[in-house]
Amino acid sequence: AQSVSQHNHHVILSEAASLELGCNYSYGGTVNLFWYVQYPGQHLQLLLKYFSGDPLVKGIKGFEAEFIKSKFSFNLRKPSVQWSDTAEYFCAVNERGGADGLTFGKGTHLIIQP
């Protein structure tokens, strides 16, 4: 069965700091990878996705993630965070070409202090 592990459940940073949120998955086949964000009071929004091709993907709001197949990782990065980045971040995976739903990590609660 697939599983997704997000290393940090709570992260507190100051504005302008750099961000890296870890995500590792366990799955033997070919996968699609996603990062979703849930801002306070809002619904889940797609930040970025990886299906194939360039392992470095760029998403909205200056976020990027790198797929490292050998490490089964898909870490999320942002060079300089803003107060408005305060939110819950979820890493998710599913089987490429399959009919599976997404398997989500437990989420990382990110707080940006002004």
Add this chain to the structure above:
Amino acid sequence: KAGVTQTPRYLIKTRGQQVTLSCSPISGHRSVSWYQQTPGQGLQFLFEYFSETQRNKGNFPGRFSGRQFSNSRSEMNVSTLELGDSALYLCASSFAGTGGYEQYFGPGTRLTVT
């Protein structure tokens, strides 16, 4: 383009009752998936419908069921409600199957079982 809509947004039910939740996908999307979000278990996949057929189901008891109509709208039903069914139920739509397309989430229905 209008997003995924879910009705009702909030619901309070009593143990033993049944409940039906509704989801309207983004126009043109044929796949609808349902997820349960709880503080303890996080986001868990319930099932996915594509062209009125259930293609996959997560690890939930048979009390959880769903269906999809010819216009791609979907309903989810939970019978004989238990206290542990209290959760945020999220619907997500995608253009085709979940294995090749990103999913867009609705705001959710908050179900409270008393």
